[in-house]
Amino acid sequence: MRKVGVVGIGHTVFGNLRDYELIDILAYASLDAMRDAGIDGGIDQVIVGNMASGMFNHQIGIETALVSNLNLEPAMAEAVGNGPASGGSAFKVGYMAIASGLVDVVLVVGGEQMRAVTGWEATDIVASLEHPKVEYPYGLTLPAFSGMFARAYMEKYGLTERQLFILAVKNHNNAAKNPFAHIQLPVTLEAISDTPDSIIINPYIAEPMRMYHLCPVSDGAAAAILCAMDIADRFKKKPVRVAGVGSATDTYCPHNRADLLDLKAVRLAAERAYKMAGIGPKDISFAELHDPFAILELCEAEAVGLFEKGKAMKAMERGETQVDGRLPINASGGLKAKGHPVGATGMSQIHELVKQLRGEAEEGRQVKNPKYGLAVNFGGFGSNVAATILAKE
């Protein structure tokens, strides 16, 4: 297989972009990546990661619309859908297209415009990820799964709601320094947890998960230009190497898992990426983990081997996952505070990995001397997961 690198990255702000068309949002991120790579064309293949444009925007065939918008015809174009992991999967497909020798240069862009509909409708559309007979008609939402997962974890390991807010505070502080983040305001433990009024500003959404344990509903897009490493010198920036990609599936319905707390697909996707990269968890310098619900940052960190099972929270309380800690996690602010436009998230994680490995992150957000960055993009409720490892050349 040919070696593959990332030579350009682009990102829109995450937030409320409902005054724009979805295609515009995808185009802005794409053009930003092309600018970063120093190219104006020459793209063989366009891959769009998107979860549900047909439902949010009543528009399908967005890959064709995007190519036309960007004047990239006759480039090949396909869309990749894998729920909230659509971006990570799209990146993997882009990698495969080059590694196989089919093409040389690929534009991968992930995006979503969720605020085109009301909050009720957005909750309903995201819930359509669930089984149409045994889950969806009950009124279950994705946060409901996080509530049940967190409850079981708390029961087993003695975790508290307050401890999870420590992660929220960390991620809000990181997002406050990230110009692309949806919420750029730091929060304090006192405000969201420790005062009697905290229940008013931070109510329960899916018990024991409260509002500040959950991500906002966001619009946005992120993109990358991938190329074969043997032609990387044609581009403006030095490539960041794709060291490993992996993905894995688990039961469609989470209740069917032998151990409700075992994120098997996360573990296997990461193991496959580690194997391909020829490294292990101890080699990872920093990670971007998929945390639409704070409990997932904790449990994914354990599932990918960064911490022992049941021990991640203590390490996080000690500050080990802060930007200046031993193993920074979600220096971007994570989905929790940066935002989670579902189809965009995986590519936004890639954007952050590249930015950190290049040493281009904003002041106060730059990880020290990173060598390998890991991204975990979580589809469904852990039923289809993509993991990516990028390396500094």
Next chain:
Amino acid sequence: MLELEKLYLPDKNVYAHQCPECGRLHYPSVGRCKKCGYRYYPEQDVAPRWEKKGYKFWKRVPLGGSCRLLTYTRIWALPVGFDQAYLDFGVVEFANGVKAIGRLAVDKPQIGMKLDARIGKTKEYLGQEHYGLFFYAK
């Protein structure tokens, strides 16, 4: 009357599907058994080329009765079609090993508590009714 009921009224029961080869129960139904790989016999009107001869048919086993609570939540942000202030959910395990998710109707839930699963109306929206599992204290 019974025939009319069969034709026009929704089947309110919730079923697990039992593999005819190894006996493993599945909920929801699957195309191949998770234990032995035996195939689900496809419906003749959608897959007419499948040869019926030699196939063993899967059995539907109604779910209900005694079960144990594995985890639970109360949600306050509901999707379209639900006008309640909140909904309670639980994951349970039945004595036959089947796990299921459903509505929880218990005042003070505790992980591990014994429950009784019954069928109830989960949703009525745009003229369509849906029935599913409700879990009550024993």
